[in-house]
Amino acid sequence: MKASWDIFCSVVDNYGDAGVTWRLARQLVAEHGLQVRLWIDDLSAFVRLCPGAEPLARQQWQEGVSVCQWPTEWVNTDIPDVVIEAFACRLPTGYTEAMLQRSPRPLWLNLDYLSAEDWVSGCHGLPSPQSNGLKKFFFFPGFSAATGGLLRETSLIEQCHAFQRDIVARQDFLKGLGIEALPDARLISVFAYENPALGSWLDALASDSRPTHLLVPEGRILGDLQRWLGIDDPLRAGFIQVRAGLTVQVLPFIRQELYDQLLWSCDFNIVRGEDSFVRAQWAGQPMLWHIYQQEDDAHLPKLDAFLKLYLAGLTPAAAQAVNQFWQRWNVSGDLGECWAALAEHWPQIERHAERWCQQQAAQTDLATALVQFYVNSL
Numbered sequence: 001m002k003a004s005w006d007i008f009c010s011v012v013d014n015y016g017d018a019g020v021t022w023r024l025a026r027q028l029v030a031e032h033g034l035q036v037r038l039w040i041d042d043l044s045a046f047v048r049l050c051p052g053a054e055p056l057a058r059q060q061w062q063e064g065v066s067v068c069q070w071p072t073e074w075v076n077t078d079i080p081d082v083v084i085e086a087f088a089c090r091l092p093t094g095y096t097e098a099m100l101q102r103s104p105r106p107l108w109l110n111l112d113y114l115s116a117e118d119w120v121s122g123c124h125g126l127p128s129p130q131s132n133g134l135k136k137f138f139f140f141p142g143f144s145a146a147t148g149g150l151l152r153e154t155s156l157i158e159q160c161h162a163f164q165r166d167i168v169a170r171q172d173f174l175k176g177l178g179i180e181a182l183p184d185a186r187l188i189s190v191f192a193y194e195n196p197a198l199g200s201w202l203d204a205l206a207s208d209s210r211p212t213h214l215l216v217p218e219g220r221i222l223g224d225l226q227r228w229l230g231i232d233d234p235l236r237a238g239f240i241q242v243r244a245g246l247t248v249q250v251l252p253f254i255r256q257e258l259y260d261q262l263l264w265s266c267d268f269n270i271v272r273g274e275d276s277f278v279r280a281q282w283a284g285q286p287m288l289w290h291i292y293q294q295e296d297d298a299h300l301p302k303l304d305a306f307l308k309l310y311l312a313g314l315t316p317a318a319a320q321a322v323n324q325f326w327q328r329w330n331v332s333g334d335l336g337e338c339w340a341a342l343a344e345h346w347p348q349i350e351r352h353a354e355r356w357c358q359q360q361a362a363q364t365d366l367a368t369a370l371v372q373f374y375v376n377s378l
């Protein structure tokens with residue numbers, strides 16, 4: 001019989017919580033043949049990632065996953081073999097009581113946020129005994145073999161490479177989104193949070209001798225873009241305008257699989273949060289991470305920890321250029337000058353992005369690591 005898994009997702013903000021759990025649920029079904037229920041408390045976030053899904057359904061099937069509305073008033077249900085609470089969301093009390101009654105007890109995992117900090121490998125897989133007698137394990141994604149790894153479907157890198165080699169497929173994909181880029185234009189996607197310094201970078205792109213086509217999915221950065229353009233009305237998908245060497249185009253929010261292809265199509269990707277950050281690494285292209293801002297700047301050591309790993313292998317000058325652009329973007333500072341420094345090292349940064357992707361892809365992926373953890377627990 002197929003092992004049964006429940007994944008609980010509470011949407012705190014944005015799309016990352018739903019994005020990670022939906023991706024994991026799909027992979028556990030498609031590649032590991034498991035029976036998976038995904039409980040989400042805010043289906044509106046899920047529907048953005050999976051258009052066609054029902055925003056009000058109590059239960060629906062999507063790609064073999066049973067997607068359930070996590071009700072405010074919990075209704076008792078059967079307890080599966082494995083329970084994952086994503087990002088330390090609190091399970092319903094009635095549910096944990098039922099976990100206690102089940103024989104054998106389910107494996108209970110807290111799937112944590114992704115961080116490159118050193119302490120993660122020491123905490124990955126540790127048990128945390130609960131007051132009710134149950135035991136919960138911490139499961140940390142990460143970048144080293146001592147962590148749970150990153151979400152990556154088995155054939156992802158192959159698919160990405162095939163797409164990147166196929167000029168017609170790329171062109172057709174872009175055309176499908178209404179993108180007609182000049183043949184020599186640099187294509188850049190920008191999925192980022194608000195950034196008051198955005199204008200200094202756009203000035204640099206507009207005055208560059210090489211044209212740039214900037215693709216901006218609908219989202220939180222649009223206000224800064226609108227201000228730079230000096231336009232009164234809010235920008236919407238379909239908006240396109242040329243300013244000297246820079247073409248700015250606003251894209252609709254597209255389904256998760258299509259967003260991957262957008263990342264594969266671009267020469268440079270600006271991404272944010274947790275999930276798009278990982279997907280940009282799998283695209284094997286230069287990238288910039290706009291990290292999710294936390295209270296007391298708790299996000300900055302996380303940014304530094306990732307950079308420490310990511311920059312290894314670049315020449316000191318190239319590493320400095322990447323580091324400076326990322327730091328300025330995240331802390332806010334003039335971006336024009338450091339964009340020029342980055343451009344100087346571009347071929348090296350491109351090779352490095354591909355190398356980093358290969359290096360990370362050599363590790364066990366997160367879904368497989370979770371399944372192994374379960375098998376070892378039996």
Ligand code: TRH
Nearest residue numbers: 013014015016019217253254255256259273274275276
């Ligand atoms: O939306 P985010 O900012 O989510 C964040 C992070 O997860 C962060 O760690 C968390 O603490 C915070 O929310 C509460 O960024 P993220 O993680 O990249 O999630 C965006 C999802 O949206 C990702 O799965 C990719 C997807 N996406 C699409 O499917 N289509 C699109 O057009 C775009 C732009 C994104």
